[in-house]
Amino acid sequence: MRIQVLGTGCAKCKQLTANAEQALRELGLDAPVEKVEDVREIMKFRILSTPALVVDGAVRSVGRVLSPQAIRELLRV
Amino acid sequence: MGASERTRRIGGSLGRAAMDGGGDDMSTETACCTRDGAATRREAAARTPRLIAWLALGLAAWTGLYLVIEPGAAWVTHRLLGLPAGTRIGSAVAFFLFEAPKVLLLLALVVFGVGIVRSFFTPERTRAILSGKRESVGNVLAALLGVVTPFCSCSAVPLFLGFVEVGIPLGVTLSFLVSAPMVNEVALVLLFGLFGWKVAALYLATGLAIAVVSGFVLGRLRLERWVEGWVYESMRQGASYEGERLGFAGRVDKGVESVRDVVGKVWPYVLAGIAVGAFIHGYVPEGLMAGIMGKQAWWSVPLAVVIGVPMYSNAAGIIPVVQALLGKGAALGTVLAFMMSVIALSLPEMVILRKVLRPQLIATFVGVVAAGILVVGFLFNAVL
Numbered sequence: 159m160r161i162q163v164l165g166t167g168c169a170k171c172k173q174l175t176a177n178a179e180q181a182l183r184e185l186g187l188d189a190p191v192e193k194v195e196d197v198r199e200i201m202k203f204r205i206l207s208t209p210a211l212v213v214d215g216a217v218r219s220v221g222r223v224l225s226p227q228a229i230r231e232l233l234r235v
Numbered sequence: 236m237g238a239s240e241r242t243r244r245i246g247g248s249l250g251r252a253a254m255d256g257g258g259d260d261m262s263t264e265t266a267c268c269t270r271d272g273a274a275t276r277r278e279a280a281a282r283t284p285r286l287i288a289w290l291a292l293g294l295a296a297w298t299g300l301y302l303v304i305e306p307g308a309a310w311v312t313h314r315l316l317g318l319p320a321g322t323r324i325g326s327a328v329a330f331f332l333f334e335a336p337k338v339l340l341l342l343a344l345v346v347f348g349v350g351i352v353r354s355f356f357t358p359e360r361t362r363a364i365l366s367g368k369r370e371s372v373g374n375v376l377a378a379l380l381g382v383v384t385p386f387c388s389c390s391a392v393p394l395f396l397g398f399v400e401v402g403i404p405l406g407v408t409l410s411f412l413v414s415a416p417m418v419n420e421v422a423l424v425l426l427f428g429l430f431g432w433k434v435a436a437l438y439l440a441t442g443l444a445i446a447v448v449s450g451f452v453l454g455r456l457r458l459e460r461w462v463e464g465w466v467y468e469s470m471r472q473g474a475s476y477e478g479e480r481l482g483f484a485g486r487v488d489k490g491v492e493s494v495r496d497v498v499g500k501v502w503p504y505v506l507a508g509i510a511v512g513a514f515i516h517g518y519v520p521e522g523l524m525a526g527i528m529g530k531q532a533w534w535s536v537p538l539a540v541v542i543g544v545p546m547y548s549n550a551a552g553i554i555p556v557v558q559a560l561l562g563k564g565a566a567l568g569t570v571l572a573f574m575m576s577v578i579a580l581s582l583p584e585m586v587i588l589r590k591v592l593r594p595q596l597i598a599t600f601v602g603v604v605a606a607g608i609l610v611v612g613f614l615f616n617a618v619l
Contacts, residue, residue, distance in 0.1 A: 165389070166389055166392065166587065167389075168387070168389030170387070170389070171389070197392050197393070197396075197590050197591070198465065200393060201393060201396050201397075204397070205393055205397070206358035206359055206362060206390070206393055206394050206397040207358050207385070207386075207387070207390040207393060207394060208389060208390050208393055221357075221358070221385060221390065222492075
């Protein structure tokens with residue numbers, strides 16, 4: 159499983175990264191959370207607002223900080 | 236959203252893999268976690284009557300609280316604390332105890348409402364509305380959409396690129412980027428709460444006008460050559476994120492989320508600002524500012540803008556300062572110009588935009604918007 163957080167380093171992006179890491183820990187998954195901070199890389203995902211959560215290359219949430227619980231639900235499918 | 240609902244969600248996701256719900260058992264339905272699935276929508280629909288009841292109850296409680304603020308503040312100040320009316324300390328404390336809960340309550344209500352309105356205007360939809368619009372119409376629409384579309388300055392770059400990518404003219408995009416931070420719901424509520432609807436309406440109308448006109452002017456200047464080259468090169472076709480589908484319950488959730496987010500973040504500024512306002516209300520003599528920032532000092536408007544542009548504060552932090560200035564005789568146009576230049580143009584946003592725009596374009600952008608703010612300042616000082 160590949161998890162990426164897209165964002166240029168604002169407070170919300172950091173929070174989302176932390177929440178994703180917590181969700182992974184709680185699920186007992188051993189996957190790193192990749193931070194994508196380069197604007198050009200971010201734009202490859204064709205999103206309009208940050209932060210965004212990408213799971214296995216698919217954008218799953220945009221412009222909001224999901225709670226660890228919401229991320230757990232996303233990851234479980 | 237009751238406790239049972241939460242347990243259901245957690246229970247539903249316990250280890251059960253995606254089972255597309257067809258049955259009545261909610262717990263299996265939520266296991267399919269594509270939050271836009273039919274099951275989720277059905278589940279949300281089941282919450283609707285309960286939510287409406289909660290909302291009605293909340294509104295009633297809100298109204299009740301709002302009505303007791305004024306007698307409550309007077310009672311606490313004069314009876315409980317024993318501060319006589321008419322004294323400096325008495326008038327400062329009464330001011331604070333009345334204004335602080337009033338502004339916070341108004342803020343919570345409006346931010347909740349705006350959160351719901353904004354759930355209809357995702358940046359994706361705004362882009363779809365704007366794409367293919369001609370310049371003048373596009374500028375007006377972009378300014379209006381800037382008010383209701385959720386925006387945070389850290390998203391300025393993706394948004395800019397996304398807009399340019401679908402062929403939205405540069406000037407129209409810039410209209411949006413001016414209006415989104417400048418015409419701000421928190422500022423609107425605070426102005427309304429502290430100065431009444433006239434000042435609030437003035438701020439809304441002039442903010443929109445500056446966004447429309449400066450975007451239009453910047454569009455005429457043909458500045459595309461100052462956009463970083465890779466922006467136009469990187470345009471590609473491909474699937475984009477569609478955004479989520481929300482039912483009524485989802486929108487209410489968004490409203491609650493934005494109250495928690497915004498009010499949770501700005502309340503200390505609001506309180507600090509009102510405290511400053513209260514101090515000035517009680518202690519600083521009337522007319523102190525009139526000499527420096529009054530109408531007769533023509534240079535006060537440009538000075539206010541020059542000081543305001545590099546400053547960065549959110550609307551909640553700056554309004555109480557505005558209040559203090561106005562209360563002591565500063566002219567409305569000057570104060571409005573100061574406030575707009577603080578919240579519309581900020582150094583951090585310019586630094587972020589530097590990734591896609593050449594310095595010349597950023598300088599022109601700041602110059603045109605600052606000129607618009609100047610005009611508004613002079614206009615109001617002259618007319619009012």
